[in-house]
Amino acid sequence: MANKLYNPFLDFQFDNKTCFLSGKALSSYDEKIQVFPLWMMRSFDLEDKPFKMLDESIVTYKQLQLPCSAEVANKLAEVEEKVELAVQNGYNALKELDQLTLFQWVGKILYGVVFNEIQVGIRQAFLSGEQLNFSQALVQKFKNLHFMLQSLIVPMEFENKNPFTIAVFPVDSSPETFMYRDEINTLIFSIRMKDFAIIATLQDNGVHEIYHDEVLAKVKDKVLHPIQFEEICAKYFYSAYLFNRLPEYTYMEVPEKVFVEPMPLNDWTLKPIFDQWTAKTYGQVLENFWKPWGYTLFEIIKDPENPMSFITDQNGDFVSEVNLPK
Incomplete structure (x- = not known):
């Protein structure tokens, strides 16, 4: 039986x-x-903006493009049409879209x-006369993402659980x-536009949702x-x-489809699935995400045990009204 799934990473095609x-x-x-x-580019005037x-x-x-057959382009157009319509109608419509779409x-x-980053890497390697140096761990992640994306053109069933989690939030933007x-x-993606935002973790078998269950419970049903x-x-x-x-x-x-089953994340090392969280490193990440509001690392981790938060107050309750300095 011929393989149903195409793997461009075998010969870096x-x-x-x-x-x-x-x-x-x-x-x-x-x-x-x-x-x-x-x-999307036309809605937000992105076409000539820098990436x-x-x-x-x-x-x-x-300039970011993909070589694509008419068959695949038509399948993608169907997905685009669903998402575009949902985006036009806002958060409530978007959250009703299924996880696979x-x-x-x-x-x-x-x-x-x-794909575009790899093409740049291949060009640079050719010009320098060196071999393309690519981490095998990244190859595995990208190959799995590519295989799962072929659910667009190959009947595919994810067994037991989805390898990905996509969370949609209402945001007053x-x-x-x-x-x-x-x-x-790390195959993570976020986008914020109109009255919603999306965070997607594409190869974690849903563990980020469990890891952040406390904060997700606080913001549930909140704008x-x-x-x-x-x-x-x-x-x-x-x-x-x-x-x-x-x-x-x-x-x-x-013959009918491809079954995809995640292997257990627990391994023989018995190491926790996540490394140790440290307030200072988290503060540096948060400082970057809060750049539009100008908060510094010093302010964020003034109390290292309790980094600054606009989600919860000192009592751990959700902050329903955010008051930022003018």
């Missing part, structure tokens, strides 16, 4: 004449799609950024707000101030850095 998702040969270099959807790559080079949002939408953007972040090494959402974001991005497992998955291909 990241050219512009092969469909990024199916591996099928393209007839023209013009067969491309945007990494960031057109409707910084890992090597510090700058491209524009519209949201994963396919987020996953295509994040993998699209990865101004309508023109657009804030995008990703960390491709967040932007500074509160950015605080949650900082917690997630820091815990993604502390996550010390390399998740593994088995893929069973049968």
Whole structure:
């Protein structure tokens, strides 16, 4: 039986004449799609705005593209249509979208950024005459993301639990707000726009949701101030850095579909799944997320045992009204 799943990481096939998702040969270099959807770029005037790559080079949002067959482009267009309609209708519509649709939408953007970063790396290696040096752990993460993204074109069933978690929050942002972040090494993604925000952890088998259950319980059904959402974001991005497992998955291909099963995260070392949380490092992450409001690390960890928070007060209760200095 022929393999259903395409693996570009076997021979690092990241050219512009092969469909990024199916591996099928393209007839023209013009067969491309945007990494960031057109409707989003036009809504927030992103097309010519700068996007910084890992090597510090700058491209524009519209320059980030993927070689893509018509078949895959049509499947992605169906997902885009659902998400665009939900975004137009706001938080309540978006939170009703199923996790797989949201994963396919987020996953295509994040993998699209990865694809473009790899192309830059391949070009730089060629120009320097050196071999492309790529961490095997990252290859495994990106390969798994790519395999799961093929749920767009191959019937796929995630057994027992989803490998990903996508949380949607209501946020009291101004309508023109657009804030995008990703960390491709840890496969975490956040986006804040209009009246909602999304945090996606794409290969954690749901453990971040458990790890942050206390803060998630505090904010449940609450409309967040932007500074509160950015605080949650900082917690997630820091815990993604502390996550010390390399998740593994088995893929069973049968004629009808592909079954994906996460392997247990507990291993023979009996080490905790997350490394030790330290207030100072968390404070540095939070300082970065709170840049628009100008809070410094000194202010944030003035009391190292209780870093500054806009989510809970001194009694541990949710802060329903955020008062920021003018």
